[in-house]
Amino acid sequence: MIFQKIQIEEKVARIFCDSIIIRIKVVRIFILILFYCSISQVNNISAQQSNSIDSILNKIIWQDKFEGKEQVGWKVIDDLKDEPSDWKLDNGFLIQLTDVGSPEKFLGTHITTGDKNWKNITIETNFIYTDDDLMGIIFRYQDENNYYRFLISFKEKLILLNKKVAGKNIEIAKKENSPLSSAKFNSIICLKEDSINIYLNDEKIFSLTDNQFKTGKIGFTSLGNLASFFDDVTVYSEYKYAEKIIEPAIVRGPYLQSVLSDSAVIMWNTNFDCESVIEFGTNKENPKIIKSNKTTKLHEVAIKNLQPDTKYFYRVNSGNIISDWYSLKSAPKNNSPFSFILYGDNQLNFLRHKDIINNFSKKEFDFIVSNGDVVQRGMREDWDTEFFEPLKNVLREKPFYSAIGNHELNSPYFYQNFSYPNAEHENYYSFSYSNCFFIFIDNPRNAYPKREVYEDFKEGSKQYDWLKNQLASEDAQKAEWLFVLSHVPSHPFAFGNVFPDGEKYLLPLFDQYQVDINFSGHSHGYERSKIKDSYYIISAGGGGALSKKKDPGPKMYGKFLRDYNYCHLSIEGNTLSFRAYDITDKIIDEFSITK
Incomplete structure (x- = not known):
């Protein structure tokens, strides 16, 4: 009995001690709450005082x-x-x-x-x-x-x-x-x-x-x-001047380049040096990872061994910044139908460029081709204001191919910002897409023959020999459709300009190798003409100051418009459908070709 009584007393003592400990902990917690509340009040007062000071010093x-x-x-x-x-x-x-x-x-x-x-x-x-x-x-x-x-x-x-x-x-x-x-x-x-x-x-x-x-x-x-x-x-x-704090960020892109049947290139820029990481796959759950250990602000990653005509998801990772998921579709190898957007000369007026983009974004298309002059001053580092920013939502999922224009001035930024199929000379290149073969040439010297900053394209030049070989190649001659893109037009046209070197050296090649359409820009407006069996289309209304029409030109010119414009082309087997639109998205020209 005595032993049991001692045990009971010990339990009571323990309960009493535990009760005291709990009370002490509660008191401590209460004190901490009071302390943090007081600190919070001080911080709030300080913040209010700071905001009050800023509002006084920055009084509008x-x-x-x-x-x-x-x-x-x-x-x-x-x-x-x-x-x-x-x-x-x-x-x-x-x-x-x-x-x-x-x-x-x-x-x-x-x-x-x-x-x-x-x-x-x-x-x-x-x-x-x-x-x-x-x-x-x-x-x-x-x-x-x-x-x-x-x-x-x-x-x-x-x-x-x-x-x-x-x-x-x-x-x-x-x-x-x-x-x-x-x-x-x-x-x-x-x-x-x-x-x-x-x-x-x-x-x-x-x-x-x-x-x-x-x-x-x-x-x-x-x-x-x-x-x-x-x-x-x-x-x-x-006014109280204060320097802005720059947070780490992806400042351009990601954007797609050279999306072919078996490969693609993804590019993006950051405002800090970091590694380049891409996750990609046919689904988002089990992506493959490509990582470059090189730290840079200019990121360019090639994805290889893709399957043709297949949708892939991707996202990029820079430091602790991870982009959203986007998608790309690899090019088809067969005669699959597809469509693309054509326009050019979007430099200078980014507001009109945005209008053009808003219009063609409503259409179904697989990629964009440009006749060049994507910026007004190619030697200026900022290519975002006129080009990348207006197009940022499009370029995440649609590749962009451009001829080089005179305003790019053969700038190193052209080669830094784009990644085209021919690494040896990205200012002129070619690629196959479905049943078509596209050739991009560098011809601003057609308009400025004495400016050696531009690539030579006349007979005997490296580019001329390359172009002739491309036109004669099996890929070009077996393609159902053969297109050449250049910045400067290669023939007299309704604006009144004449570029004799283009007429002398390029038109004979286009005729000899049966080029279906030569797309060009430079003269700001829209025009369609036909010489022998080849069409010549000028689409140069993406934002540049509009050219002045001097005369109506020869009767061969089917359409001419001095306005901002873009074109939408659809290819289905041996049929090509073409429509040109103005800044209001009204159709200004349309035709079709069936071979």
């Missing part, structure tokens, strides 16, 4: 995002009265698309707005610059003869600050040999008393003092520049 007093149909409160002044400008609103941009003026004399056009009494302000502007002459921002504007202006020129590799005083231009500061590698810019101009601080894409360009003008309006200017796009402008009474 005026803003225009150009979202309406007309620019309200803006005044246009053209320096040359016989060269009118064309300022207008377009899809959220204030644009000016005429090359009026003389950059050498600092003459052009400008547009102004705001309060003449604005003094200590900060002006933030986002703008896009796809041409290469002068454009920029005006501030402390008194009248058309007195103001400051901040200018950039890709052609001259120049960033400039000058002032116009009583109609005379006076240079204040300049930065020469500036790469200006992007076509997109964020400009911040901070004005306080006599102090002027100017930032461009997070880089401080100028910091100086000048007391010529104390107050004034703001504005934009374009001097001989064919494409000036202003996205928005904000004026702050107080």
Whole structure:
């Protein structure tokens, strides 16, 4: 009994001790909760104070995002009265698309707005610059003869600050040999008393003092520049400048290249060096993995041993960033029906390029072919604004093949950004698709015979011999359809241009080897003609400034249109169906050929 009593007392003691321990733990948890709550309140107060400070320091007093149909409160002044400008609103941009003026004399056009009494302000502007002459921002504007202006020129590799005083231009500061590698810019101009601080894409360009003008309006200017796009402008009474934090990201792509019957190439760019990894397969559950141990920002991975006419899924992996799943379809080897999109000269006006893409994206097609000039300035590193960004949703699942145009300037970026079937010379190449054979040639020298930066194509040149061999090859001659794509047309046409070297060296080959259609661009518009048994189609309306029609041309020209356009071709055995569409997606031409 005594032993049992001792055991019971021990159990009671243990229960009592456990109860005390539990109470102590509860008290500790309660204290921790109070502590974290107090810290959270402090953080919230700090965050509120920080937000309050930012809202005070970044106080907006005026803003225009150009979202309406007309620019309200803006005044246009053209320096040359016989060269009118064309300022207008377009899809959220204030644009000016005429090359009026003389950059050498600092003459052009400008547009102004705001309060003449604005003094200590900060002006933030986002703008896009796809041409290469002068454009920029005006501030402390008194009248058309007195103001400051901040200018950039890709052609001259120049960033400039000058002032116009009583109609005379006076240079204040300049930065020469500036790469200006992007076509997109964020400009911040901070004005306080006599102090002027100017930032461009997070880089401080100028910091100086000048007391010529104390107050004034703001504005934009374009001097001989064919494409000036202003996205928005904000004026702050107080502004706290802070550098942007750049997060690791896939900044281009992924996009498809050279999707053939047994292989494909996938490319993408990152803003940090990392390995290239691709997962792919006929399903997403058990993908194969291709990995390159080389770290790079420019990723190019070839997938081999594909089955013809088969759908594959893929995604890319860069560091900790994994893309969504996309799909590709390998090329058929037999006479399977297919269709493709044709267009060209999409450079300069990315807004019209987007319109064209929105239209042809509604169609069924397997790939895209281009007549070249995919950018306005091939030597500028930024090929995204005019080309890759508008096409990004399409290129993830449809391959793109392009002839090289004169605006690419045989730039190293053409070879860096594309991966075409002939690695030895990607500026001219060929491939088979179903019952067709496609040949792409490099012929801008047809329009610019003295510019040796372009590849020679005349008889005796390396390219001429290659082209002749390709046309005579078994793949070409056994194909039901034989197409040649070039940038510059090879014959006289309705625009009034004549390219004698193309007529002399290329037309005889096209006739001899029975080329079905020669597709070309360069002259911005649409045209169809036929010489002997070959059709000649110009589709050069993807975004470039439209050409001026000089005369109707010979009677052989069936159709001509000075408008933005694209074409949709369908192949089914020995029948080819062709339709051309304008910017409104209206059919402007159609025909079919049955052999």
